[in-house]
Amino acid sequence: MKKKLYHVIKEASKEWGDADFNIEHTRQKEFGDLATNIAMVLSKQAHQPPLEIGEVIARKLRKYSMFSKVEVVKPGFINLFLSDEVYINIFKEVLGKGEAFFKPDVQGKRIQIEFVSANPTGPLHVGHGRGAAIGDALSRILSFCGHTVEKEYYINDAGNQIQTLGESVFFRYREICGEKISFPEYGYKGDYIKDIAQNIYQRESKSLLEKEEKEAVKICAEYASNTIMEDIKNDLKEFRINFTNYFHEIFLYPDQIEKAINYLKEKDLVYCKDNALWFKSTSFGDDKDRVLKKSDGSYTYFASDTAYHQNKLSRNYDELIDIWGADHHGYVSRIMAAFNALSPEDCKLHIILVQLVNLLEKGERISMSTRGGQFETLRDVIKEVGVDACRFMFLTKSTNTHLDFDIQIAKEQSMDNPVYYVQYAHARICNIFEQVKRKKINIRENVGNYILKTEEEKNIVKELVILREAMDKSVQELEPFYVVKSLINIACAFHQFYNRRRVIGAEEEIMQSRFKLIDITKKAISTGLSLIGVSAPKQM
RNA sequence: GCGCCUGUAGCUUAACGGAUAGAGCAGCGGACUUCGGAUCCGCCGGUUAGGGGUUCGAAUCCCCUCAGGCGCACCA
Structure with missing residues (x-):
């Protein structure tokens, strides 16, 4: 229009x-x-x-x-x-196209979106949850709009963190075996480490003590990262997120990393200094050059990340999207530099930073780093407030703003927590159709004469048009929040209509038109909610 | 010290450089004899952190100051 x-x-x-x-x-x-x-x-x-x-x-x-x-x-x-004529025409168009009306015209591309990618060294926390909700909603919206989307989780299972994880578990294991140890400052101190050590003890008894420490730590690391990864996958499943692919960093070692480095070498973008191998990222706008291979011969994470992006490029996507926590913003320019060095032509990389989440309860801040708080993990929060409210909450504000997530409010069913507002509109429409069935009112397939007399009805039609525009904007800006905002407005337009006008009981012609109107509204809401991974209940 | 993000009503926030800065919550007052009151309507509430500049026009763009968050490794 x-x-x-x-x-x-x-x-x-x-x-x-x-x-x-x-x-x-x-x-x-x-x-x-x-x-x-x-x-x-x-x-x-x-x-x-x-x-x-x-x-x-x-x-x-x-x-x-x-x-x-x-x-x-x-x-x-x-x-x-x-003029009314325009509204009627749009109305007819929406009815004719159904769900397809909400799809903007886009050229289908192959897009890969990588998100969450939390290290398998501990359970997912609320911050990961926000990234997960945004990444998943974005994938759904992109694929709804005609793109082919693959969702990938990158598992850092090769570096020092995993080593540290193994050591931490092995310390706890020795503790369980009766040794007196002093747990190192740098280790992971969460209780889950003790649980894992306990499991290993139950399976292996004291046999690990007889092995060489290096070997034992390796076993612990492997076992721990696997179980933690399983937990993470379960949490994600619970949160209604399915990844197309899990990519292991270890898979890049060492061949693909060498390959990436050689590629850069050939382009003369690498040099030796102080016994280390450096990439000239300053040639691509970074503040300083970055180390790929340390003087002790090991690779930096930057090296494997570079190799990872080369791997992504080799898979022939049209566009790549990385979603990171905002605390990684210092990393953006170097990855962009590496990417530009690797990708001579078309494939685009978008890096989206998700701002941090402050977890609050009744306005009081709950620390996420200490174990004082009750709800630091995503799992606990989901258990407390439910998946629907949780996902919706993460998406009501734009990606780039800090989010205060108040457990108390998320549990409430007020307008502070609009998920119920939207779901309620859906349930109300469903209920009208329930009544229709009960009262055996005939719904005509063909409404000859469409009528949109009142402001309230025209408003709904207008909001449906805006949903389509919001879809477009969400895709353009990679920002699911526009769809969410539009859903709230559609619900609002419907509630206003509902309170002032009647469907059942209106004059026949008008009633038939209104059946169509609320039916397509219901469709818009359920479609919109499904795109953000929230359910559209028939009753509440 | 340098860089990035943020600052809008008591709280949470919205506004491709456009009109009287728009909502929700909280507070106060109202609404259906009929489709679900998790709804709707009204009132109250603002020097858009502060100060300069750019222009027909600024919450938005530029500069400075203040406040908060986060980054600045041969860490991950």
């Missing part, structure tokens, strides 16, 4: 030449349905007052039957009031 309008307005204003104008949904209904700033934009280049230009354009626009009123106001806005 906007596209069509765009052309109409462009046509009406062509005597002044091209301009970068826009059309927006108005905030207040006195300003019509839509408004454009074209007169103000043109006034600069035409050296003419915007009101004059606006009046000329408005005169032309008034000839179109799609507008019931066109007015030019104060600073130079042209307010457009759409």
